[in-house]
Amino acid sequence: MREIMYREALREALDEEMQRDPNVFVIGEGIAERGGSYKVTEGLLAKYGPKRIRDTPIAEAGMIGVGVGAAIAGARPIVEILYVDFAMLGMDMIVNQAAKFRLMTGGEGRVPFVLRTQGGAGGGVAAQHSQSLEALFYHIPGLKVVMPSVPADAKGLLKYALRQDDPVMFLEHKHLYMTKGPVPGGEHIVEFGKADIKRAGKDVTIIAWSNMIPRSLEAAESLAAEGIEAEVVDPRTLVPLDEETILTSVAKTHRVVIVQEAVRRGGVASDIASIIQEKAFYELDAPIEIVAGLNVPIPFNLELEKASVPQKSDIIAAVKRSLYVPSYAMAAE
Amino acid sequence: MREIMYREALREALDEEMQRDPNVFVIGEGIAERGGSYKVTEGLLAKYGPKRIRDTPIAEAGMIGVGVGAAIAGARPIVEILYVDFAMLGMDMIVNQAAKFRLMTGGEGRVPFVLRTQGGAGGGVAAQHSQSLEALFYHIPGLKVVMPSVPADAKGLLKYALRQDDPVMFLEHKHLYMTKGPVPGGEHIVEFGKADIKRAGKDVTIIAWSNMIPRSLEAAESLAAEGIEAEVVDPRTLVPLDEETILTSVAKTHRVVIVQEAVRRGGVASDIASIIQEKAFYELDAPIEIVAGLNVPIPFNLELEKASVPQKSDIIAAVKRSLYVPSYAMAAE
Amino acid sequence: MAAVHAKKNAPSRELLEKIFRTAYRIRVFETEGIKLYRQGLIRGYFHPYLGQEGIATGVCAALKEGDYIASTHRGHGHCIAWGADVKRMVAELLQKETGYCRGYGGSMHIADIRAGNLGANGIVGAGTPLGVGAALAAQIRGSDAVTVTFTTDGASNNGTFLESLNLAAIWNLNFILVIENNQYAVSTRIEESTRETDLYKRGLSIGVESHQIDGNDPLAVYHLTIEAADKCRAGKGPILIEAKTFRHMGHHVNDPGKYMPEDRLAYYKARDPIDRARNALVEISGAEKSEIDAIESEIAAEFEEAVGFAKNSREVTAEEFRQFAAAY
């Protein structure tokens, strides 16, 4: 199969959907002529014109709100926010408008709105440009939360997002844009709520998403060299969450490590852990391990930035603790 | 001991701290002449004048940001936001400024800022005035999160908040303002990070906060009538969280029910559950039960509003499931 | 909602009657609605539009089918002026399944989505970006639909005001922002919230054609909106209209409004929009007192009927609601 970059896969999805549906349009800062900071929208201005590909001033609350309004009125807007950190400026529009509109109108009003943005640490962009904030959206009923880890999922999930009627927080990762992977030619759609087993294994279930997938897969390779076969489960969408695939894997391995880049306190990993312990209590042979970011804003210094988010070695250590590999078991707690 | 209302206890705290420290001041909508929507600041304008008790326009982002700036410059502002829902308008100032300033300045800058607001459902104020959003703040490192359930804690915690140097999200509950309870006379301070056992018991640990404390205590009374002794633990501050008191109780009862008014998905209850299963895995005789709000915005209709948040009967049922009381055990999952 | 065009100095009987009917219908809805509230039949917030009826009435009469409106927390008047069925409105306030929002929304979220009323909003200022978004959607699909957002003096100090009006301006959207300047935000006087109480100037400062008008004069509001909508459709939008007005009572049903100076209130009550609509109908078209009385009785009866309808409607059950919630 052909291999393309994550950002190319996203661009293909936008292109195909804009072609298919004249109601799809994109607004964002520097997305038109300049093609966006990560070049996802490059070339679309030439193809679809300034009506459907438009730059905005620096007004995140306004542009998100306008996107939500356009969606309510039947269009299919994609609002690109440069960094997920800046989505905080538009939280009212996300939380109090987009997410609640359907309920507030008794189910009559729908909001086919997609907010594309990116998060994650890397490269010394410091505290206000490095966060992983999926847990904030995850907690707000009415939002779908999508976090693709590979180009094929990026494309297929974005296409799906543009065909359904609820607001979607589509969260990319700044480190993934240039990564390559196979993407089927032709129409390629990935439904929400279907986890993907990125690597099969029998000894331990690693649940991860976004940029923690490549890292977990590397850890799994190293563990395999030591005879430990990890199954790596990628939920792909956090809302809706494919509990079934997760619980099936847990029933097979009886040990779970959840890896998230976001800080440990109050992250999505905690919620998944709470679900597993509730629904598969008797399956667990060891405490669920959570590998997550330090509870601290991300510092500028590159070494400290690294120390703030999960590394391959942290994942390996957690797996070994959960398998009670001597000397690691000690480190538990 | 004298009994006063929750809102009176808050007012006493403000009054005493404003008396003690000329740097303490309050801004908010309708808090001066009108005394605030819940009458917490009543009388303070007359006593401290318009310089320290001031009304603002409807500009939540601005007023929170101005509060943060004043704190950075050495004052001790309290910003009152009418409904926690409206704090979404100021999320950037909370998440990207207040919470991160200390780190971004290498520890040099401090933000002695208190945001007082209230949340929770009740009375048909509908989707945008009923949320319990503590999980959003809980996930942001740098914020303290305080949720008093009784007048004495409200007073003591607010006084403590006004004497320390990190931003505090002080989350009250609209249903508690008129509730009464004993509050010691004289200087009464409650430190952060100390859970309070609101009721001792040996059979099951109920962890709850804010308005779920009275509800859990009612449930505990009913359970006692059936011979089940629940211990009700009130963390009082979610950040910092008193893990020790929680784990001690779990080690005694071996069964845990966590009750939160917020929606189930991604709530603080999940995080506490994840901690308990990690640190007290071998103590648990049953899955941790979480009793929480439905994953849906709060509807206007009063009966449906009630159906959306935990009721006494839900707590009782969860306790019985965790004790494997026949017929309830069936209902598990 | 079909606009009844009319020359400025010769409004038709049809138009004048339509305006009076709308204004009066709002007046009855609010007056009677407050009674239902006091009987305990309505819960939560109820922000009456009493005294401000001229604005929604004049504006909506000037708009066309296919246009949009977005409203405020004080949204009953806009909903009625947009042509909503009073039965379903009362049912919504009574939290019934037959309400516009199945009883999930209530007063602060009353909407009529299918007709293009994007709804009331519990967040002050939020209707502005939503309205601009609807205007953008119209532009993208090549429609000449106009969107009006009703907003408030209080919302003018909120960031959404600047951000969204500016977006509407750079994109030349068919958007009209109507500021209902009733000079108070709950108990806070406008002079306490801003140094410049002429709010239309904020539009000028970002290059938006802006007007100030007496909001208690429904006919004047109508004419100005007709012009504004025409300009929008000719590609000259957006346009800002500041309509000055005053509430007839406190902020919500339970606010006695003691802080409102009596002389100001008297001043505005002497310029009651209902009276002006009625007078216009009588003086310009020569309507008879008996005709007026007939209209008023008809509207009163319509409300009574709506109450009956609402009372006889059922509520969504908890079980049904859980099914609805399962999609979340």
Next chain:
Amino acid sequence: MAAVHAKKNAPSRELLEKIFRTAYRIRVFETEGIKLYRQGLIRGYFHPYLGQEGIATGVCAALKEGDYIASTHRGHGHCIAWGADVKRMVAELLQKETGYCRGYGGSMHIADIRAGNLGANGIVGAGTPLGVGAALAAQIRGSDAVTVTFTTDGASNNGTFLESLNLAAIWNLNFILVIENNQYAVSTRIEESTRETDLYKRGLSIGVESHQIDGNDPLAVYHLTIEAADKCRAGKGPILIEAKTFRHMGHHVNDPGKYMPEDRLAYYKARDPIDRARNALVEISGAEKSEIDAIESEIAAEFEEAVGFAKNSREVTAEEFRQFAAAY
């Protein structure tokens, strides 16, 4: 930071030299800093202040000890003009423990809290409410300190602009908002972001005294700021100053800035603030070329020394950082 007061037509040698030194110091810092960046010694974002030096220089020279400033993402210039130690600034960019923020902040968060510089900010527009807050704190403790927030053309379309300037106005705060209008937000021209490119008019529309000035003329900026600060201290604040300027290169170090028209760039380079500061020193005070050369060499040497200092400093260790994080 002590303000050197001077009559408008007879600036002292001391003032002129101070202004030249500051402007030149910024120029060297940015020019040499970019080299360090290209060598891979600096990571993350680096937004040079090249071409805009006149603004920070003129404004900060007009302020006094005890005053505050809040800055933008393009914050090196403000930090230097405020009197920061270049050694600790370079150390911060090189992520060293001796940096102003122990290497936790970097370019986008460089601050000098103890001296009253509340810091650069990675969120466009965020410095405005923070600055208004500092001004409020000063008012509450009865100080006559003035706070200046440097902001940008881009930030003027953001809600924080309206909300915070309006708060400063109703509270008569000692606050000066300086808009550095460099006419671009990354590659977006100001004309694409707003219809009204005279940004000072937005201040007028909410009752704030507002001025427009050539930001490339440090002396003019200085005089206007002196006046503005005096007015603030006399209770007549806040004041808005729109300073027009232009970047000498792309938005950040890695932006070639191809979209900037060459003739506009040439126009502004012909009005280089460093040249103007130098010329003023030479023409008004009769400074000799040799004196100028000496100053320039001194500042170049100071930067070299700072690089040496930074390179020799250590980084905070992961273990130390974990200890710091434990308080969270």
